[in-house]
Amino acid sequence: MGLKEDLEAKPACHPRACAIQDCLGRNNYNESKCSHLIDALYECCDAFYRKHGDDATSASCPKANLLRLKMKQRQEGIK
Secondary structure, three states: OOHHHHHHOOOOOHHHHHHHHHHHHHOOOOHHHHHHHHHHHHHHHHHHHHHHOOOOOOOOOOOHHHHHHHHHHHHOOOO
16 A cells, blocks of 8 residues: 555554564564564654644554654664
8 A cells, every 4th residue: 555545544554553563473573674664654654743733643653753753763773
């Protein structure tokens, strides 16, 4: 699915959160093997907050301020 479809899922970004869980299960919970999927979830969640505002909620997304912190840390190489 693409970003538009994932944003329209109920809850928003849920397919991307499920993809992370599937990946972790297949890889003995080695997060480094699934980091591309974590980045994809964060991309979706960021788009969700840009569309609906920072007070919106989705069970699949961290709160907006935590999401931005995690995205910044990942950009700086802090996992």
